[in-house]
Amino acid sequence: MDKYDFKTIEQKWQKYWEENQTFHAEIDKSRPKFYALIEFPYPSGQGLHAGHPRPYTAMDIIARKRRMQGYNVLFPIGWDAFGLPTENYAIKNQIHPKTVTESNIAMFTRQCKSFGWSFDWGREVDTTNPDYYKWTQWIFLQLFKHGLAYKKEMAVNWCTECKVVLANEEVVAGECERCSGAVVRKEKSQWMLKITEFAQDLIDGLADVEYPERVKQSQINWIGRSTGAEVNFDTSEGDILRVFTTRPDTLFGATYMVIAPEHPYIDKWQSSLKNIDEIRAYAEKAARKSDFERSEIIKEKSGVKLDGVTAINPVNNAEIPIFISDYVLMSYGTGAIMAVPGHDKRDHEFAKMFGLPIIEVVSGGNVETEAYEDIDEGVMVNSAFLNELSVSEAKSAITAWLKENNKGEKKINYKLRDWVFSRQRYWGEPIPVIWCEKCGWVAVPEEQLPLMLPEIDNYMPTDTGESPLSTLESFINTTCPTCNAPAKRETDTMPQWAGSSWYYLRYADPQNAAEFVSKEALEYWLPVDWYNGGMEHTTLHLLYSRFWHKFLFGTDKVNTPEPYLKRTAHGMILGEDGQKMSKSRGNVVNPLELIENFGADSLRLYEMFIGDFEKTAKWSKDGIKGCKRFLDRIFALEDMLEAEDDGHYSADLCNLMHRTIKKVSEDIEQLKFNTAIAAMMSFLNEVYSKGKINRAELRDLLILLSPFAPHIASEMYEKLDIGAIHEETWPDFDPELCVFDEIEIVLQVNGKIKSRLMTASDTDKDALLAAAHADEAVTAAIAGKEVVKEIVVPGKLVNIVVKM
């Protein structure tokens, strides 16, 4: 019985689109452009999973609609192909990563094409292609030349499983984001990118882009701006210990100081410190702990008092002790704090433990039992000239005082750290710099790019933490581009985030051999108009790429301050058990099997119908049936098509048709795909109850459906013999025809529905009230009672309020 032969239809149209390059975009200044972007996939060996089709189909729907709205649409696809999983797979199976990548890309290409997404396959990029990574290296060199890339010996996050350094953003709860391996601290010399230089720009830029509030908030929190002051404390050693505080108002309550275990003053003061051995032992113990271990024992404060060195509180000249403790981090502020136990929980806890004095400087709490941190209520006490001021008044007063007396100044700090950019693995872009004993780090000359990743046999990671490239003499040994002396190449590679930090630029001009992107292409296509991706990239890829873009903008390489005008974020698709899909849980849904059984159109429709696009959704294996059923019924509309047709909607369906166009058009823009589909289902139900549809109605229904289910829509449209559906214009609706002539008015007494009334939609207030009073159920309900109030909302209801 199955007349809807989706397999044949889908293959036919996928072939058609490919042969005709239907979705290939070229610069055309006569038309407005629209740049739709999805996060390009990492071509893993597992192939597409059920999570991929959700965002891809969503942007495909937007792209297809925009084309029908007259836009010149750029909707590209490519491969984010460097990275660890490929390398690990390669090692395990003794196949070169390059070969693995090639076959994975071939598989992904085949799979993507079976969904019928309208990508411009002529603009494919591959981050592992030397023609591409040449420009990734080039951008790195621009950063390097502007002093924004530097090498630094530092404690890094070291994944013991992957044997690689991780960026702060890649460490999740003390574990490796990828493999969940333990992360420990390790001293290593690393390439760093100065993203911190752009901290303020990255916050400010958010004001000019359309991102979901939750994305903006996450980025702002991650950057972590806080305003306060730096304050100088004189020490008994005659030098100055500088601290950062957000509460300079509480300076009179500072009863001791704490410095980080790694603080350089320990060395400086060592001859005066009577308990230097104890201090060193504590510092060493702290250094050995991983970040995870440090946070594990969060409840227990520990520390050592410096015996022999004290500090002077600048506001009252009180002599106060100094401690070292691992609750103070060297990497934030100045690595030293003034401790105010009366008004900071951590300081309070520490003070209780070491029996240190607690002074109340803001009234309102009981500082002996608990730190009082409220800043909105309470006034200053025990604070000399600050007394009786509010907290915020005291902040500005003390900041001014500090400046006047040369004891400190206003200061803004950020939690954001510089980006650790080195990876000790093989499968990444070589960092194009050379170490010369005489000249230091020297850039590889741009004309020598790309610096090719050499073909090697052994790309196993090493336990020493050196890159596999470090043993390859032919690669390492070179000459200094500046002085020609023998020199050595950097052997670390870039992180996976490098290639994805600028790929949206390359899409505009993917084959350009002379520039990373031409000016003309930039000016026409950029910025990206709509970028959809996952929440998990908010503080990774999304922040990194904004950083690179802002750098390129600042150096006149791109023409807009922000890369993406609008960002939306889809929810994840979970397995049927409500858990994240994973092989080990056995709850993985294979989308290719579903295409086999139900067709790509049904799967596309179901992924959009499953629920609110922006929220996580649980997979249900039965849900797709309803979508398939819907398409079966659509296909059968051919049998209901009326022979005669005057080119207009029938009187029966005109109203509903306009409302459906309105609903579908507006819902797509708001990512409410589920209700857009529901509206089409309702329309179809109405057609079925009438048993007939005319050509004008079927034509526009198919156009509305085509972004969601392009194969079946194209096929049925072809039979109408009025052209190709992808060249059609998106239908308009007439707002006047969207309203009903007659509507139902609810008649309430004391807010309870007593009756309903069909009336002309433009009936005025007086007439509605009169009609209500004429209604039997209403009159019965108000009989013998005093009418207190009468509320009439035209088009909605009448509510009569009576007293009992």
Next chain:
RNA sequence: GCCGCCGUGGUGGAAUCGGCAGACACAAGGGACUUAAAAUCCCUCGGUAGCAAUACCGUGACGGUUCAAGUCCGUCCGGCGGCACCA
């Protein structure tokens, strides 16, 4: 602890500005067709009471504002995501 999001039938989820709670589907039950099954079509489908018309209850809990609250405000409970000794 902080930031953000969310709690609606058996299930996924609808519900512009506060104005008919449960659209649209899935599952389930009943019926038609069929030798039978699948598919398809029709009907029922939040709870309680009732033969019924109908009445009352019902959007995590409790309060508040309002003629009217899933929606706004307050307090609490539960879940999810992110950050987390950031001074």
